[in-house]
Structure formats: C-alpha cells, structure tokens
Amino acid sequence: xxxxxxxxxxxxxxxxxxxxxxxxxxxxxxxxxxxLLVDKGIYMLAxxxxxxxxxxxxxxxxxxxxxxxxxxxxxxxxxxxxxMGHYQCEIVxxxxxxxxxxxxxxxxxxxxxYTELVRDPNNLVPDGFNHQPNVYDIFWEMEMxxxxxxxxxxxxxxxxxxxxxxxxxVGYFLVKTSMIITDPQD
Amino acid sequence: MTDAVKNxxxxxxxxxxxxxxxxxxxxxxxxxxxxxxxGTFAANxxxxxxxLPPVSVSSATTxxxxxxxxxxxxxxxxxHCLITGVSVEDNAGCLVSQPVMQWIDRPTPLVxxxxxxxxxxxxxxxxxxWASEVKAAGNVQYEMKVKVLDHHGNLQGHYRLQSTLxxx
Numbered sequence: 001x002x003x004x005x006x007x008x009x010x011x012x013x014x015x016x017x018x019x020x021x022x023x024x025x026x027x028x029x030x031x032x033x034x035x036l037l038v039d040k041g042i043y044m045l046a047x048x049x050x051x052x053x054x055x056x057x058x059x060x061x062x063x064x065x066x067x068x069x070x071x072x073x074x075x076x077x078x079x080x081x082x083x084m085g086h087y088q089c090e091i092v093x094x095x096x097x098x099x100x101x102x103x104x105x106x107x108x109x110x111x112x113x114y115t116e117l118v119r120d121p122n123n124l125v126p127d128g129f130n131h132q133p134n135v136y137d138i139f140w141e142m143e144m145x146x147x148x149x150x151x152x153x154x155x156x157x158x159x160x161x162x163x164x165x166x167x168x169x170v171g172y173f174l175v176k177t178s179m180i181i182t183d184p185q186d
Numbered sequence: 187m188t189d190a191v192k193n194x195x196x197x198x199x200x201x202x203x204x205x206x207x208x209x210x211x212x213x214x215x216x217x218x219x220x221x222x223x224x225g226t227f228a229a230n231x232x233x234x235x236x237x238l239p240p241v242s243v244s245s246a247t248t249x250x251x252x253x254x255x256x257x258x259x260x261x262x263x264x265x266h267c268l269i270t271g272v273s274v275e276d277n278a279g280c281l282v283s284q285p286v287m288q289w290i291d292r293p294t295p296l297v298x299x300x301x302x303x304x305x306x307x308x309x310x311x312x313x314x315x316w317a318s319e320v321k322a323a324g325n326v327q328y329e330m331k332v333k334v335l336d337h338h339g340n341l342q343g344h345y346r347l348q349s350t351l352x353x354x
Contacts, residue, residue, distance in 0.1 A: 013259060013260055013261060015197060015259050017195070017197065017225075017227055019227070019229040020229075020231075021229055021230060021231050022229070041229075043225070043227060045197055045199070045225055045259055046259075047199040047201050047202055047259045047260060048199070048201045048202060048205070049202065050199035050202045050222055050223045050224075050225075050259070052225045076261070078261070080195070080197070080257060082193050082195055082227055082228075082229040082231075083193060083229065083231040084193060084253075084255065084292055084313075085290070085292030085293050085294075086231045086293075087231070088295050112261070112263050113263075114261070114263035114264075114337055115337055116266075117266050117268075117335060117339055118312075119268075119314055129339060131339065137261055137263050139261070159295065161293035161294070161295060161308050162293060164308075165307055165308055166305075166306055166307055166308060167295045167306055167308060
C-alpha cells in the first residue's frame, strides 16, 4: 500500500509527536551542534498503512509497494507538539547513519503551500469556513532507492511561546530512531 | 493565564481510513475508527491559554482543563480533521460538565518582515478546541466525532473514535 504522487512515486508521511513536558526539564542544550539525547516523550507515526511507535527508539516498519523497478520512496517528516500554544518544536536537522543504512539520499527541507480551512468566530454556522490560501507546510524529505533499514537521528529545537513577544529557545534535543521499509512484493 | 491543561491530541491516518471504510457521508452513522488508523496522545502543561474561562471549582488535580483536538497524519495540504463533538462517560465524576467547543487564542510563532530584516515573533492565532473543566482525578472514556474535509473543503466523511483518558 502506498500513497502516490502524480508521477507514481511512493510517499510515506512520518509524524513526530513530541510531549515536551516529559523531557524539557532535563538541562537542555542551547547548542544546535550538541543537542541533548532524549529517549522518552517522542512518538513516531507513519502512513500509508498506519504505523505507530510508542517510543522513537522502536523501529517503524513501513510497507511500501514499489510502482516499478525505478521507483523511489520519498519519506516526509514533520512534527507536532502536544503542548499547543506553550511550546513549539521544529526539526532542524535529520542525520542518516550511512554505515547502518540502506541507500538513501540526505534529507532536505521542503515546503508546499496549502489552503487552510479556518472557522470564523463571528459566523458559527455549520460548515462555515474561511479559506486561507498559501499557508506553508514545511517538511523534511529523504529519498530511498530501495527497501531496507535506515538508522537516523532527528535534531529538533524547542521554543517557549509564553515568554514576551518573541519565542525563546529552550534547547536542542536529539532522538535516535530507525525505520524499515519493506516491499510486500518481495 | 489558565491553570494547568491536559492536552489530548488524536492523530488520524486519513488515507488509511478512506481505504478501509470509504467515504461516509452520513453524520448520523459515523464510522467507528479502530486503533489501526488513529493514535491518541495526552500530556499536561501549565500556565497558558488565557481565553479559557477561569476554573469554577477547586480541584486537587494538576490539570484544571482537558482540551481535545485532532489532526490529520496526512499533510494538511490534503485533509483537514475537524472535531464536531466530544462526549464523555464520566462515572468517576472527574469533569464538571460535558466538553464544549471553546475558542482559544494560542500563541503562535510567525516570521515577519521588519523593514528588510526577518524577525520571529509571537501572535495569537484563534483555534477551536473542545474543553471540559476538571474537578477530580480519575479515568474517563470519551468519544470524539470528526469530520474529514479534503483541501477543497469537500466532505470526505464522518468518523468517530473512542479512548480512555487519565485525569490527574
């Protein structure tokens, strides 16, 4: 099972859900180059063919159906913070361990725009939405040529949104995780 | 500022839901989702979301409010998941009342252009959550009804999910 782009390539969406409260008090690093390793409070989910990992250290096993011999799988990462309005988390880097990973291109940052549907507080009718165009959805994407195992690290920044009028950086954190991409046709 | 809040987030794999159940247009017969296509998460945090009403009862629990929200695991560019109702089975008497829709102005980071410089700043962004005030610790069972729209605003179906929440 796979989600197809218009050109027939496979796309896997990975969402990192972060419970910031469970690790934010662990003397975080303020250096992006030496983030603090965390091993709890991070959950990984992926689709298509829904997969949920209770801990980031557990491998996500993703079933991908190859569309042809030359097809690639594009894995897209984005993040979601559980503490809406208090903390913001942003992936600032994804590093592949090349010694223990299948053939994979280095992840890079991408952005698409979409139309957000926003409810109008002054017009509380059912299905009363305003369409807000050109909202950015930013994600990291890596391309895999074949099925296999990928060991990787996600470096993310946590900011506190309750401090004055500008976000204050709480710290940088690192989570090590892995995924296994399988081809059910094999 | 509001006292501590317990955040509940439902993440729905909409592609999986549509492949498994197809489009369900009946609001009165919303399809129940299994845990093989939806994940639920809960976590406490303190001191934010000022538009919420002040708490009306004293409570020994950390969380004074429970807030429910939902998101699509698929990119926002493709689907939107909108909560149309949350009902709670509260045999332990944890909540003051059934959840109701609330508007909150959550602090949101934005990038603005000041003259020629790009600067980050925080602005409130209005968002709907479903909220219940907490009065005691315990477990509650809840059912969330969700409407899924595609990026054109077209209905992709009505669905519901159930889970248990520990209020503390």
